[in-house]
Amino acid sequence: MCMHNKPHSEEAKNKIKEKIQAWRKTSGYQDYLERQRQRGRKSNTRFKKGHKPYTDGSNLKGLQAGKKHWKWGGGRITAFGYILIHFPDHPFKSRKGYVQEHRLIMEKNIGRYLTREEVIHHINNKKDDNRIDNLKIMTRSEHTKLHLRERYATS
Numbered sequence: 001m002c003m004h005n006k007p008h009s010e011e012a013k014n015k016i017k018e019k020i021q022a023w024r025k026t027s028g029y030q031d032y033l034e035r036q037r038q039r040g041r042k043s044n045t046r047f048k049k050g051h052k053p054y055t056d057g058s059n060l061k062g063l064q065a066g067k068k069h070w071k072w073g074g075g076r077i078t079a080f081g082y083i084l085i086h087f088p089d090h091p092f093k094s095r096k097g098y099v100q101e102h103r104l105i106m107e108k109n110i111g112r113y114l115t116r117e118e119v120i121h122h123i124n125n126k127k128d129d130n131r132i133d134n135l136k137i138m139t140r141s142e143h144t145k146l147h148l149r150e151r152y153a154t155s
């Protein structure tokens with residue numbers, strides 16, 4: 001799924017580190033954490049299957065101050081059950097500039113970008129339940145095995 005096949009150079013790694021460190025010092029980061037807390041509480045009532053994606057950002061008005069610090073694009077959409085955040089500055093964004101929210105949340109939690117080999121598993125299998133407690137870092141192969149086991153499990 002990820003199309004970045006080149007390994008990071010040391011220089012690129014340092015750049016990423018600096019970026020995260022700088023970002024963590026901004027008020028945007030605090031806003032972000034607060035949003036995560038809010039979202040955790042509301043996650044049962046929002047973004048259910050079938051909800052239309054929205055991108056106008058009008059529901060994010062209160063968060064303007066933090067926006068410019070980390071290039072919050074104002075866009076939050078869903079695709080295949082996952083929540084995507086418009087984040088054109090992210091090194092592992094999609095071609096249209098989106099990053100899966102659960103990856104972002106884990107990255108913020110561990111303070112570095114996830115590698116291509118790292119996959120985030122949703123423990124309760126709800127793809128839009130991005131509370132940090134519901135997320136688990138696995139390697140690609142561990143993750144594939146886990147889901148294969150689930151599929152063929154007889155109970």
Ligand SMILES: [Zn+2]
Nearest residue numbers: 120121122143
């Ligand atoms: Zn999984």
